[in-house]
Amino acid sequence: MREWIVRGVAAGSPSPRRAAALAIAASFASACTTDSTPTYQADVRPIFEQRCQSCHQPGGIGTFDITYDAAAWADGPPAWAQQAALSVAAGEMPPWMPSQDCHAIQDSRALTTEQRDTVAAWAAANFPAGDESDYVSPAPIEHPMLDRRDAWGDPDLVLASPDPYTPVVSRPDDYRCIVVDHDFTEGTWIRGLEVAPEEAEIVHHLILYAFDASEAASLTQLDAADPEPGYACPGNPTATTVLAWAPGQVGEFLPEGIGRYVDAGTKLVMQIHYNTLGRTQDEVPGDRTATRIWLYPAGETPTQAVLQIPFPNMDIRIPAGEPNAAQENTLNLQPLFGNAPIEVPIIGVMGHMHQLGRAISLDMQRTGQDEACLLDIPEWNFSWQQSYFFPEDQWAQVGSDTTLRMTCRFDNSAANQPVVNGEQLTPRDVTWGEGTLDEMCLTYAVALVSPALLSAIGDIGAVGGGGPAAADCEPGQTSGCCGDGVCDGPETVDNCAADCG
Ligand code: HEC
Numbered sequence: 001m002r003e004w005i006v007r008g009v010a011a012g013s014p015s016p017r018r019a020a021a022l023a024i025a026a027s028f029a030s031a032c033t034t035d036s037t038p039t040y041q042a043d044v045r046p047i048f049e050q051r052c053q054s055c056h057q058p059g060g061i062g063t064f065d066i067t068y069d070a071a072a073w074a075d076g077p078p079a080w081a082q083q084a085a086l087s088v089a090a091g092e093m094p095p096w097m098p099s100q101d102c103h104a105i106q107d108s109r110a111l112t113t114e115q116r117d118t119v120a121a122w123a124a125a126n127f128p129a130g131d132e133s134d135y136v137s138p139a140p141i142e143h144p145m146l147d148r149r150d151a152w153g154d155p156d157l158v159l160a161s162p163d164p165y166t167p168v169v170s171r172p173d174d175y176r177c178i179v180v181d182h183d184f185t186e187g188t189w190i191r192g193l194e195v196a197p198e199e200a201e202i203v204h205h206l207i208l209y210a211f212d213a214s215e216a217a218s219l220t221q222l223d224a225a226d227p228e229p230g231y232a233c234p235g236n237p238t239a240t241t242v243l244a245w246a247p248g249q250v251g252e253f254l255p256e257g258i259g260r261y262v263d264a265g266t267k268l269v270m271q272i273h274y275n276t277l278g279r280t281q282d283e284v285p286g287d288r289t290a291t292r293i294w295l296y297p298a299g300e301t302p303t304q305a306v307l308q309i310p311f312p313n314m315d316i317r318i319p320a321g322e323p324n325a326a327q328e329n330t331l332n333l334q335p336l337f338g339n340a341p342i343e344v345p346i347i348g349v350m351g352h353m354h355q356l357g358r359a360i361s362l363d364m365q366r367t368g369q370d371e372a373c374l375l376d377i378p379e380w381n382f383s384w385q386q387s388y389f390f391p392e393d394q395w396a397q398v399g400s401d402t403t404l405r406m407t408c409r410f411d412n413s414a415a416n417q418p419v420v421n422g423e424q425l426t427p428r429d430v431t432w433g434e435g436t437l438d439e440m441c442l443t444y445a446v447a448l449v450s451p452a453l454l455s456a457i458g459d460i461g462a463v464g465g466g467g468p469a470a471a472d473c474e475p476g477q478t479s480g481c482c483g484d485g486v487c488d489g490p491e492t493v494d495n496c497a498a499d500c501g
Contacts, residue, residue: 038122039130040077046138047115048084051094054248061200061247070132077127085123088116095248095384102361102376103349103396106389107143107250144392145253149192152253155292157182159268160198161229164286167202167274174276177233179223180268180291189259189302192294193243194251199287204275204383205246208291209239213265233271235433240308241444242268243291244350246386253294255392258448259302273383305454306347306446309336311362311406312432313441318356320427323413327441331404336457338400344453345395348446349375350387354439355418356430357382359409362443367401374404375443387446398447408441 038044048056048066056062064080072078087093088111096109111119122128159180167174197203211219222231242260243252254260270291276284296302311331318325337344351360357380365371374396375388390396410430417425418437430439449457 037125037128038118039128039134040073040081040122041130041132042134042136043118043130044122045135047111047118050138050141051109051111051115052084055094059200061204068135073129077129081127082123085119085127088119089123095246095381097377097379097381097384098388099376099378102373104391104394106391107141107145109248143250145250145389148253148255149194149251149294152192152294155192155194156295157293158196158290159270159293160288160290163229164198164288165229165272166286167276167284169276169279169281169284172275172277173204173234174274175232175234176230176272176274177222177237178230178270178272179219180270182268184262184264184266186264188262188264189296189300190262190293191259191296191302192251192253192292193260194253194292195243195245195249196290196292197247197287198289199285200247202274202276202279202284203247203287203289204273205244205385206273206289206291207244207271208242209237209269209271210242210262211237211239211267211269212263213267215239216265216267219267219269235438237269237271239269240310241350241352244352244385244387246384249386251292252387252389254306257302258304258306259296260306261451261454275383301451303450304448305451307344307449307454307457309333309404309445309447311404311443311445313406313408314432316408316410316430316432316439316441318410318412318430318439320429321413323411323416324358325410325412326407327410328405328407331406333398333402333404334400340400342453343397343399344447344449346374346390346398346445346447347392347395348387348389350385350444350446351375351377351380352385352440352442353380353382353408353410355382355437356410356412356416356439357408357441358411359407360441360443361407362445363405364396364398365403365405366399371405372396374445387444389446395448398445404443404445406441406443410439 045068052062052066054060056064056066058065066080066084069078084093094109094111098105098108100108100110159182161178162181165176165178167176193208195206225231245251268291270289272287272289274287313327313329315329316327349362351362353360359380360375360377361373362375363371363373412427412430414427417427419425425437430437432438432440
């Protein structure tokens with residue numbers, strides 16, 4: 001075995017996935033090189049630059065720098081080469097949870113099968129460097145969302161803690177809630193949101209919550225009671241999730257004419273998950289991670305509004321010791337949309353579980369149609385949760401005849417218990433709850449509806465509660481009227497009264 005292979009071998013015992021990948025690697029033993037053998041310069045470096053380097057660069061959240069460095073290659077492949085190939089073979093890197101067999105997702109980080117095969121063949125051939133003159137820089141990845149952001153220019157709001165927060169290493173996972181100092185004095189339409197981590201190496205994920213006006217005072221109290229910026233908040237507050245973000249994720253930049261409505265008085269809170277594992281307190285920087293928001297100009301109302309349809313299963317029962325507790329339930333959309341023959345698109349989805357979560361999936365069924373997959377996460381990892389958006393030409397259509405089916409699987413065996421203060425907990429019966437040691441089985445389907453329909457049903461999950469005030473309807477009006485946004489034929493004085501209450 002050559003020296004660099006020894007350097008590349010992982011310390012400690014490999015994970016089951018990693019062990020499987022090692023077995024694959026061992027089967028490459030009969031490696032030989034032909035003209036079609038991939039080389040680092042010609043084939044692999046562009047993949048790593050396109051798919052790994054955004055995190056694996058100095059200051060990034062990835063654990064090492066994967067950027068090409070001629071000196072590091074001077075005497076054989078660098079130490080990280082074998083690890084990188086193994087992590088790709090094991091499907092661990094790049095981090096991307098949704099199965100590619102379910103629904104297409106915009107800005108997917110996943111490698112194509114061809115890219116994975118290329119990396120595997122390169123590893124099998126013992127990581128040939130190739131000639132630097134064969135290197136061609138990879139085509140930039142297309143980002144329709146980012147193109148929109150760039151066209152809009154600077155954000156209208158940059159929301160961050162006024163003072164930096166320094167996470168405490170005594171809890172390697174420090175969850176901090178920063179109450180955003182911004183008052184929405186009137187109903188506001190958001191068209192874009194993104195997270196700008198300041199200290200990217202320690203910001204592991206962020207969830208932006210919207211609380212309604214009635215909770216503003218208690219948030220101010222919580223904030224004031226803690227001398228540091230924000231307050232400690234392990235677990236999940238009961239509030240609307242606006243955006244769940246993990247490193248490497250593009251934000252949400254909505255197409256023209258679509259907006260997220262924020263009610264007057266809404267308070268936004270950023271829950272930031274800091275991970276400081278392996279650092280001493282002196283090595284932890286203060287952080288002012290920001291959320292940037294782009295608004296529609298005052299007075300401009302989008303024609304379509306984002307409606308988040310929350311789908312929780314609060315009846316989950318996860319017996320102590322059970323390694324495979326599957327919980328399934330369904331949500332019929334008829335009570336939400338009524339009997340009107342409307343069709344609304346689902347533009348994205350989000351799934352949420354805690355530490356015992358193993359898998360989560362969301363399917364939909366319409367009368368007379370085959371079941372369709374919206375989200376399938378076969379291996380849940382709490383640290384990589386985020387919102388997913390479908391490509392615009394592949395939005396799913398739902399209506400009153402739609403039933404959503406969600407399945408969550410939990411592993412409550414002794415081996416899968418969280419470690420708290422260095423000690424692994426013993427299994428106990430677990431149910432739904434907000435604490436990190438409780439569990440959740442929750443998805444959101446992100447739908448687009450008319451602003452009028454949003455005001456009729458908005459309190460189920462529109463940002464900050466209700467939608468904009470329902471427009472007054474006129475007899476004879478045929479669209480966008482009467483609060484429910486649905487007109488069965490021309491409105492009459494009679495049915496207007498019924499609709500508008
Ligand atoms: C979105 C950010 C991100 C991207 C993209 C990414 N990584 Fe990582 N990588 C991480 C983080 C964070 C870690 C540290 C371990 C963890 O938190 O999962 C890591 C750890 C690793 C490790 C060492 C840890 C281990 O034992 O597996 C390797 C090797 C690795 N990444 C290779 C890659 C390769 C190869 C790619 C591209 C094909 C890639 N990564 C893409 C964020 C990323």
